[in-house]
Amino acid sequence: MNKITELLNIEYPIISAAMNWVTSAEFVAAVCNAGGMGVLGPNAGQKLHPTNLKEYADNLRNEIRKVKQLTNKNFAVNYIFPLDDSGTLPFGSLLFDIIVEEEVKYVVAIGNQMVASEMIKLKEQGITVIYRPLNPTVHNILEAEKHGADAVIVTGSEAGGHFSQYNLSLFTLLPQITAVVNLPVIAAGGIIDGRGAKAAFAMGAQGVYMGTRFIATVENPASPAAKQAIIDVKSEEILELDGVYERTIPTPGGKKAYQLINEGKSLDAVPYHKNGYKETLLLGNLDQGTISVSPSAGGIQEILTCQEVIDEIINYISY
Ligand SMILES: Cc1cc2nc3c(=O)[nH]c(=O)nc-3n(C[C@H](O)[C@H](O)[C@H](O)COP(=O)(O)O)c2cc1C
Incomplete structure (x- = not known):
């Protein structure tokens, strides 16, 4: 047990990241059933662009319901704070309404800055908020702590997907942040196995958040061709x-x-x-x-089940 397993009420402090198009109820449930926590990302479980916001919302609602049928373990949904200074939520109140109506208990909220009013709204509903600033700094992590985030994700520039405009590696950011915050910190960016997770824990993290590694799993909805491309690529080619x-x-x-x-x-x-x-x-x-993908994809040698990814990490670290 550590602060993250306690907070999220899960067996192991390993979370599969929100990833546009390549999370699905089946995948998220597989991570949860293997003892970690899965996060439903945008367009989860879909193969076609939604024609309007209502369809997007209905799809997400169905996917949340499907996860609940496939596991009785805790899972999370990706929430998006306003991404610019307008303060406008990308989906209006749609995401919030679905999360509340479907009784989702955990969100991974991303944003460029902490939006206190959003945090309050979520917390008033009893939702546990893991905040992931898109451009993490010591300052914005401390802001998140001040405004009531339950945990934070520190994403190094080795991350797959969109990475920080400051281009700071996990080795640079993580020790600085864990030195000053009291909140439990989850590390993201380039972690693909027990060695990476152990290093993150040594730098004060209490959980890991992994995207690229979980794409190359049996249960991930990514295409076989894309999974094979991850297996084949060398870091220096990316x-x-x-x-x-x-x-x-x-x-x-x-x-x-x-x-x-x-x-x-x-x-x-x-x-x-x-x-x-x-x-x-x-x-x-x-x-x-x-x-x-993360450049760490060069170290991914085979497609594993979610259970195998999680077991390898847990066998390697003692947290
Ligand atoms: C293909 C892909 C799509 C992603 N899409 C999203 C997304 O829609 N929302 C989000 O919050 N993060 C997204 N991310 C970022 C991940 O949530 C996570 O921060 C990142 O994958 C961690 O780094 P890693 O890939 O090195 O493990 C994406 C990452 C990847 C690889």
Whole structure:
């Protein structure tokens, strides 16, 4: 037991990350049933773009209900604070309403800054809030603590998906943050096995949040082609997209995106980047888009079950 297993009421302090298009009820439940905690991300369980917000909401509601049928363990849903200074929630109150109506008890909330009013709204409903700043600093983690977050995720720039504009590694950030906050800290970015988890725990983390490693699992809905691309790629081959704060495996679509973006084309002119999560990662059309991963993907050698990923870590660390 540690502060994270207690807070989330789970067996092991290992959380599978929210990932656009590549979480699903089956996957989330598999992580939960293996003793960790799964997080439903945007477009969970879908293969088509929703035609409107109502459809998006209905899909999420169904997926939450499905998780509850597949496991009686605790799971979380990705929540999104306003991403710019307008204070406007990307989905209006839609996400909040669904979370409350479906009695979701845990959220991983992402944002550029702590939004105190959002935090209060969630806490008033008795929801446990794990806050993940998109550009983590000592300052914004302390702000999250002040405004009542239950735990924080510190994401190093080795992370898959969108990484921090400050480009600070987990080794840089984590010890600075765990030295000054009292909240339990969860480490993210480049952790793929027990060795990485042990290092994070040595730096004061009490949990790990892993995306890339969990894509290459049997239960993840990503396409076999994308999973194989993760197994095959070497760390040094992974391409960084200039000014986008993302990387890609050099699939044909990834190479096209890299070329266009690094030539300075506007992102709107780079369909290969925008298509990535759905077309390539989920559907396996490797010439259509990017595959966003951590450079640690180079260390992933085989597709494992969620249980095997979790067991390897737990056998390696003593926390
Ligand atoms: C393909 C992919 C999609 C992602 N989509 C989201 C998302 O929709 N929402 C979110 O909060 N984070 C998203 N992330 C970030 C993850 O939640 C997590 O912070 C990251 O994967 C951790 O780093 P790791 O991949 O090195 O384990 C995504 C990551 C990946 C790899």
